[in-house]
Amino acid sequence: MSENNSKVKISCIVNGDPAVVEAYPMSRLLDVLREELRLTGTKEGCGEGECGACAVLLDGELVNSCLVPVLQAEGAKMTTIEGVASGEELHAVQQAFVAAGGAQCGICTPGMVLAAVSLLEHNPQPNEADIRHALAGNLCRCTGYMKIFESVLLACREGREGA
């Protein structure tokens, strides 16, 4: 019944490195990242845009990669959780998650970290309401959220002191 369409070549920049993949245009960016590029730090939770576990930065904006067909990533610059640290040095947000116990099982953590990184890029001095708004699209089944919230608060504070 179903006719097969052909794959297309997609060129993009992932974590600073050029990448070329062949994929069906409707393939989810999430699957291409995990299965073609082997960047398995990006997680799948719900597969329907609700949980944020699959979040990446696409041209500087937080998106849920389960909702992005790979064709729309042509020419884009992406950051996945693998690209957040600089070499061995963790990003301030990652350090804060470690220090404040923001991760338990870790499934939501890549998305939480990217949501927080994205918040701080757009708004270096968020208030508590801004933090809650920024994380509202990310679900966690373990922590009860407070430790995540405190991790982001800590990252903001460290950021201010470091500045």
Added chain:
Amino acid sequence: MRAFVPAYELRAPPTLSATLELLGSEPGAWRAFAGGTDLMVLFEAGKLAHRKYLSIRHLPELQGIEVTPAHVTLGALTTYTEIQRHETLRQEFPNLRAAARETGGVAIQNRGTLGGNVANASPAADTPPALIVYDAQLELISAAGGSRWLAYSEFHTGYKQTLMRPDELLGRIRLPRRDESWRHYYRKVGTRKAQAISKTCLAGAVLVAGGRVREIRLAVGSVAPTVVRCLQTEAVLRGRQLNATVIHDARESLAREIAPIDDVRSTASYRLRVSQNLLEEMLTEFSA
């Protein structure tokens, strides 16, 4: 069950005219694909029946927000994030800003578009009540017909039905600018604050002078097969002094004008009662 990916076609024609040509060449064969926040959810659930799409996200003619003395005009691809960042919208069209801020979470707001929300024609969509109370006009564009404008209030004709033809795209959404003395009310009620689909959502724009309603627009989502503009309740309120009797009359009128149902998200009686309470909250706020 998940969709069979190779069965789907998605192309990105380089220009708007090439896109419109394809849409017009075989009307109905191709459909638009904007931010994908509605389409990809169906796709992943194996419920996306149509198979051929044209990505329009890269088309500059459908992007951007333009401000002129008479109007603010938004490209169909304007995202919820862009709406929130725009100063004129923030000041003059706060209901639209509120709708954008309460849609999904940040990742959805970065991706979902105003045009997609309108074209998707869900009765539970959150920007249409705001658009209706701002007398929004929609531009539909096609290879055959060029551009035509119509009032949003006529556009949505039935459950998931609109006046957009299969060869057309939604191009722009235009909001007439108003006197700054209009008051604005927008409130969405869902299961939780973020990521929740509305149980009911009420928007109002009211011009009050000396406690009397001079002009009013009222719209409610999730309480009928389409988002409804409440013309009868507007008529009950227009010209009246805001007091307890008038507010009571308006509540009664609203009950006759909307037709909520029981579904997975809520019940008819809850939706009716809460919609009436929102109306009362708005009128009480404006009578002070």
